[in-house]
Amino acid sequence: MVEAKTDSKVPVVDKDPFDLGILADPFDFHEELREAGPVVWLEQYRLWGLGRYENVHATLNDWETFCSSAGVGISNFRKEKPWREPSILLEKDPPEHTRARSIMTKVLSPVAVRKLRSDFETAAEKIVDEVIQRGEFDAATDLAEAFPTKVFPDAVGLTAHEREYLLRYGNIAFNAFGPRNSLFEASMAEAPEVSEWIIDKCRREALSEHGFGAQIFAHADQGEITEHEAGMLVRSLLTAGLDTTVNGIGCALRSLAANPEQWQILRNNPSLVRNVFDETLRYDSPVQTFFRTTTREVEVEGVKLGEGEKVLMFLSAANRDPRRWENPHDFDIQRKATGHVAFGSGIHGCVGQMVARLEAEVLLSALLKRVKTLELTSEPTVKLNNTTRGWAHIPVSVTAA
Amino acid sequence: MPSITYVHPNGERQTVEVKSGTSVMQAAMAEGISGIVAECGGSAMCATCHVYVDPEFVEHVPDVQEIEDEMLECAASERRESSRLSCQLVVSDEMDGLVVHLPETQV
Numbered sequence: 142m143v144e145a146k147t148d149s150k151v152p153v154v155d156k157d158p159f160d161l162g163i164l165a166d167p168f169d170f171h172e173e174l175r176e177a178g179p180v181v182w183l184e185q186y187r188l189w190g191l192g193r194y195e196n197v198h199a200t201l202n203d204w205e206t207f208c209s210s211a212g213v214g215i216s217n218f219r220k221e222k223p224w225r226e227p228s229i230l231l232e233k234d235p236p237e238h239t240r241a242r243s244i245m246t247k248v249l250s251p252v253a254v255r256k257l258r259s260d261f262e263t264a265a266e267k268i269v270d271e272v273i274q275r276g277e278f279d280a281a282t283d284l285a286e287a288f289p290t291k292v293f294p295d296a297v298g299l300t301a302h303e304r305e306y307l308l309r310y311g312n313i314a315f316n317a318f319g320p321r322n323s324l325f326e327a328s329m330a331e332a333p334e335v336s337e338w339i340i341d342k343c344r345r346e347a348l349s350e351h352g353f354g355a356q357i358f359a360h361a362d363q364g365e366i367t368e369h370e371a372g373m374l375v376r377s378l379l380t381a382g383l384d385t386t387v388n389g390i391g392c393a394l395r396s397l398a399a400n401p402e403q404w405q406i407l408r409n410n411p412s413l414v415r416n417v418f419d420e421t422l423r424y425d426s427p428v429q430t431f432f433r434t435t436t437r438e439v440e441v442e443g444v445k446l447g448e449g450e451k452v453l454m455f456l457s458a459a460n461r462d463p464r465r466w467e468n469p470h471d472f473d474i475q476r477k478a479t480g481h482v483a484f485g486s487g488i489h490g491c492v493g494q495m496v497a498r499l500e501a502e503v504l505l506s507a508l509l510k511r512v513k514t515l516e517l518t519s520e521p522t523v524k525l526n527n528t529t530r531g532w533a534h535i536p537v538s539v540t541a542a
Numbered sequence: 543m544p545s546i547t548y549v550h551p552n553g554e555r556q557t558v559e560v561k562s563g564t565s566v567m568q569a570a571m572a573e574g575i576s577g578i579v580a581e582c583g584g585s586a587m588c589a590t591c592h593v594y595v596d597p598e599f600v601e602h603v604p605d606v607q608e609i610e611d612e613m614l615e616c617a618a619s620e621r622r623e624s625s626r627l628s629c630q631l632v633v634s635d636e637m638d639g640l641v642v643h644l645p646e647t648q649v
Contacts, residue, residue: 239608246609251589251616415581480571480583490585496580 151444152177157185158430158453159319165523167429167530171458179442183509186215186320188432188451189444192458194465196441200433202487207433207452209489210234214318214432214528217451218232224317224329229370230377231489237486241374244365245492248356254495257296261499264292265507273511275540277518280398280535285391288504292381296496297340297375298352306338311384312526318432319527343375353378374440376494387496388427388524388531389418390504395535396421396472398517403474411509417474418501422483424472425505426457429530431485456482457530513542544638548575549596551646562635566628566642567591577644584629586610590648591628592617596641603631603640615620619645 154177156163156170163170174181174192181190191197197276200207210233212218218227227233230241243297247253268288272278290304299307313335316328341347348354354375359369397404397417407413435450447451460481461469467476468520491497517536524533543559546569550556560569570578570591579590586609595603603626606614610630616619628642 243608243612246612250612346552419581477571479580482583484585486583486584486585488585490582490587493588494582494585494587 142385151180151182153182153184154190155184158183158190158455159324159527161525164429164525164527164530167457168461170204171455171461174261174455175458178445180444183453185449186453188215188453189446190453190455192455192462194459194462197454197456197459197482198486200441200452201482201485204234204488206226206436206439209233209238209433211434211449212432215451217434217449219434219449224332225314226373228377228380229373229520230492231381234490234531240366241370242488242492244357244360245374245377247360248353249493249496251495253353253356254499257292257496257499258503260295261292261503262507264288264295265503269504269507269511273539276413276540277536277538280394281391281521281524281532282534284385284504284508285394285532285535289383289386289390289500292500293386293496294379296353297378297382298349298354299379300347300349300436303338306335307379308387309335309382310339311380311529314380315384315428315526315528317527319431322527324525324527331435339376340372340380341417342379343372345371348375371525381491382493382496384529384531385427385491386500388529389497390501391423391535392425392427392530393418393421393501393505393534394515394537395427395521395532398535398537399521400472401436401514401516403472404515407474407505408509408513411506413474414505414509415498415502417505418477418498419478420472420474420476421501423466423478423481425530426460426481426483427529427531428483428485429457430455430528456485511542512539514540544633544635544640546633546637547639547641548577548593549613549641549643550577551644560633562633562643564581564633566593566633566640568629569633570628578628579648580629582629586613586627586630589613589616589618589627592619592645593626593628593631593642594622594624594645595626595631596643597624599637599640601636606630617645618647618649 179196181192272283313328316324345358357374358371433452484494518536518538521532522534524531545559547557558573567580581590584587610627
């Protein structure tokens, strides 16, 4: 499917990266993409694609050339009206981005995150105890969904009811970065109802006095941002903070259950637990892709990209690039996995990543203390989305330690 | 190529040569230097690549930016005037010979 253009040296890839079959199992396609060349032309959408680690990493770290303010999905905000008011964090460049980012850095700092640990541990122990009693359960819904859906909105300061809207909103927002395929259309159909619910929950009055949400509004009280911007940052937290950790934890549980020898290595050395999560993010990246838009003409690896052109970065392909990782297709919890680009990199690198790491660490630790064996009882079912990768169902059985 | 020396808390010194444009954190990771965790991979989000720049070189490194400043407050070891996140220290030819001291702990 890959052929060199006759008028240039740029490899052309005809396959649709957002084809449902490829989304369900993207790894062969990613290999094709990486091996085609450092920069490829994705004919289906007429835009650029990057699949190698070095180029994805460099692009993420060059916001002056590859901007976010024209949208980080396929839609170019300079030409099309965005489906929602653009994020003041994700979809902005410096200096505007820096102001919002600085506030979120303070709110989600390692010190702030450390304070969550004991509440997270209590919640994890309760959830894990309950599933172990059953012996067989769905690790996707009963653990990977249940735990973050309890602790993260609590940390933000949301009320306890109707939390299924949060997962639906995340699913919509991540589908909306992709092209107008069936996933996109289905998400847009439910967007008005779900968006209304979210916007309502981002108001100061709807949030508890002590969560991340209230801390964001405290910055509005200081005059650093407007009341409206504070609400927008709460929306960012709720969009980016739940679906992603649900998928990340699900991918970790799926990978551990599918590789029982890795579970045993972890049992023998529980200090690897944080590394398990980073290796999971490398191996089965919950956020597969993001776009950037060129701000000027630029040459990448001898290929001339014009101004205002979309570039699709395959984070997941970069995380399995053999030029960067030894045996990239092995799930190896002992490898040094930091440096993966599953959280992005540079100024737009995931600001909530320390919360995500804590959630994963705490849940896996609770499981590790109580479970001797963790095994799949049937094939997991993949969850399709234009941007994220995750598991709808992971049927497992456990034996108590 | 500029060289960087990492000094461990026990006094052991490791010197590596790095390409300009590489961060002090990246160089440490590539060489497998223990004492730098760099969990976030260089996004100034985790404060686990904290180093103390040797007094002799404090003048030669670029200034601390706002987000790095916030993050240094979160470091596990004591913050000093010479504290930096090594992911934010991009090596240039002028920084040849840079010496950084590793803290007791990063987490």
